[in-house]
Amino acid sequence: MASAFLRRMASSISSSYSHYALKHRVVGTPRISRRSFAVSASKFSNENREFVIVGGGNAAGYAARSFVDHGMADGRLCIVTKEAVAPYERPALTKGYLFPLDKKPARLPGFHTCVGSGGDRQDPEWYQKHGIEVLYEDPVISFDSNTQTVATSSGKTIKYGSLIISTGCGSARFPEKIGGNLPGVHYIRDIADADSLISSLQKSKKVVIIGGGYIGMEVAAATTGWNLDTTVIFPEDHIMSRLFTPSIAHRYEELYESKGVKIMKGSLIEKLEAGADGRVANVVLKNGSVVEADTVIVGIGAKPAVSPFEAVGLNTSVGGIQVDSLFRSNVPGIFAIGDVAAFPLKIYNRMTRVEHVDHARKSAQHCVKSLLTAYTEPYDYLPYFYSRVFEYEGSTRKVWWQFYGDNVGETVEIGNFDPKLATFWIDSDSRLKGVFLESGTSEEFSLLPQLARSQPVVDKAKLKSASSVEDALEIARNSL
Ligand SMILES: Cc1cc2nc3c(=O)[nH]c(=O)nc-3n(C[C@H](O)[C@H](O)[C@H](O)COP(=O)(O)OP(=O)(O)OC[C@H]3O[C@@H](n4cnc5c(N)ncnc54)[C@H](O)[C@@H]3O)c2cc1C
Ligand SMILES: NC(=O)c1ccc[n+]([C@@H]2O[C@H](COP(=O)([O-])OP(=O)(O)OC[C@H]3O[C@@H](n4cnc5c(N)ncnc54)[C@H](O)[C@@H]3O)[C@@H](O)[C@H]2O)c1
Ligand SMILES: O=C1O[C@H]([C@@H](O)CO)C(O)=C1O
Numbered sequence: 426m427a428s429a430f431l432r433r434m435a436s437s438i439s440s441s442y443s444h445y446a447l448k449h450r451v452v453g454t455p456r457i458s459r460r461s462f463a464v465s466a467s468k469f470s471n472e473n474r475e476f477v478i479v480g481g482g483n484a485a486g487y488a489a490r491s492f493v494d495h496g497m498a499d500g501r502l503c504i505v506t507k508e509a510v511a512p513y514e515r516p517a518l519t520k521g522y523l524f525p526l527d528k529k530p531a532r533l534p535g536f537h538t539c540v541g542s543g544g545d546r547q548d549p550e551w552y553q554k555h556g557i558e559v560l561y562e563d564p565v566i567s568f569d570s571n572t573q574t575v576a577t578s579s580g581k582t583i584k585y586g587s588l589i590i591s592t593g594c595g596s597a598r599f600p601e602k603i604g605g606n607l608p609g610v611h612y613i614r615d616i617a618d619a620d621s622l623i624s625s626l627q628k629s630k631k632v633v634i635i636g637g638g639y640i641g642m643e644v645a646a647a648t649t650g651w652n653l654d655t656t657v658i659f660p661e662d663h664i665m666s667r668l669f670t671p672s673i674a675h676r677y678e679e680l681y682e683s684k685g686v687k688i689m690k691g692s693l694i695e696k697l698e699a700g701a702d703g704r705v706a707n708v709v710l711k712n713g714s715v716v717e718a719d720t721v722i723v724g725i726g727a728k729p730a731v732s733p734f735e736a737v738g739l740n741t742s743v744g745g746i747q748v749d750s751l752f753r754s755n756v757p758g759i760f761a762i763g764d765v766a767a768f769p770l771k772i773y774n775r776m777t778r779v780e781h782v783d784h785a786r787k788s789a790q791h792c793v794k795s796l797l798t799a800y801t802e803p804y805d806y807l808p809y810f811y812s813r814v815f816e817y818e819g820s821t822r823k824v825w826w827q828f829y830g831d832n833v834g835e836t837v838e839i840g841n842f843d844p845k846l847a848t849f850w851i852d853s854d855s856r857l858k859g860v861f862l863e864s865g866t867s868e869e870f871s872l873l874p875q876l877a878r879s880q881p882v883v884d885k886a887k888l889k890s891a892s893s894v895e896d897a898l899e900i901a902r903n904s905l
Contacts, residue, residue: 473586474501476589477503477588477589479589480505481559483514483593484591485789486511486539488762490547491789499555503558504558505564506563514538515615519647520647524816526627560577572584573585585758591789593764594780596613596618596727596728599635604699608703609704610705611722613724631654631718632654632656632718632719632721633655633656633722634656635723636657636659638665638724638725638726640722640724642677642812644724645681650817656688659692663675672836677824680822684815693711693712697721705721729744734746738754738755742767749768751803752804762785765778768804768806770806779808787806807878808830809829809874826861826864830876833850834850834852837849839893845862845894847862847897847898849883856883857883857901875905
């Protein structure tokens, strides 16, 4: 009854709703409008939800904040999540969360979104206070765009007006047949994974980390803080091979080695072997060598979590769910944001997915703003990656770097990593395309996006002759 009433209200609604419907290609079942919900006495009295977000991670937390900012959350928004906790700043999991237990590790509720960007700490009470329904530990297992419903593992069927998919990524895993699921073998994507890793680290002596990417480097830094024997194994010839030049990588590798980390490059894994107790004991390499380990952390990349949404335009070139510059998929009323979204990267005119938190936050805000208002500016993202390691109290050298732009073209590196280093990527037209900085000040870091966004023509010879990182940044600034 209530639902029929709300629908009648929805069909007689104002021009702003018509605009919204047209813009978002609403077809079929009319949505329950904002106004109709305003007259609804009880929140969520039936299975209809005006807005449903699937996934309760970084993007979901920032999307929820945007719904609240637009006055559109209360009684209208439902978040369905696989995790047992409210959205949090995932980057903390391989940073503050892994500090040694006697060095004040980060724990919830400390790092719920949106504290990472200076916003409110949205703990479970925040969602209640703002009338946002959160269904915890209840993953969506299927969806039907004809009936506009999602089904959850506990057996709920939820009808949505608009659906925002923010399921992120899952860790790439080694197959079971080569020991990928042995006790003591860890992947790290969510808080449950991090807790399980910590319980292994508490009884660990020898750690092997497989993968020389973000997880590999952040977890290796963490385990040195625990004073554990740490070996990192990866197939490439230097760490962070997708982003770092061999020269940048070399500086960090030396630093890790100076802290006792062993680095095995160009090495492929044959299998992980169990010991007599059934826990992982050996990492066997394809070249036949064997590295002992009681704890193995696998950081070999991530895969977009698309399985319940196979019917929504899946992008085959970069994976994920293909969306336009307002995060609309090819199915009316369905949006995708964060890691899972394959979107047009306007600045470089290509489709991409970005698996980093800055994009999760910005895509969420952009999507919700365009969903709820007349905003139609295309998303114009500037890629931004960063890391911070060896941050725990007592560490002799802290590391914090940022990169903006595209790592294409020739590079000019300035600085001796004591502590600063800057690298500039310059294309064949002498345009500055990307810039990397270690140990900058906040003022220096704030210059990087300006440079990467405006891509000034730079005098390469002059840049090369810079006497210091500060001098190089000044030369680059003067080319703006
Ligand atoms: C350990 C770690 C450290 C990181 N550190 C950094 C960093 O320092 N800097 C940086 O820029 N980026 C970092 N990232 C990447 C960054 O965290 C992600 O880009 C960001 O979390 C993406 O947000 P998202 O909401 O798209 O996905 P997520 O935050 O992963 O959220 C997805 C959510 O969806 C849930 N979910 C999945 N499937 C379903 C389903 N079927 N039903 C219901 N719920 C579902 C998941 O459980 C999860 O809660 C890190 C990632 C990891 C894993
Ligand atoms: N600071 C950050 O931005 C940050 C920090 C942690 C995690 N993350 C995110 O978490 C996700 C996972 O990170 P990641 O470090 O696993 O991915 P990654 O892509 O950064 O690194 C993967 C590494 O594993 C190696 N590898 C791939 N296949 C392998 C195989 N079969 N055997 C051995 N090595 C193999 C790669 O060569 C690479 O060195 C990514 O989305 C990443 O962006 C980001
Ligand atoms: O973006 C981030 O958020 C968390 C943390 O700052 C939240 O408190 C973290 O470690 C980041 O790198």
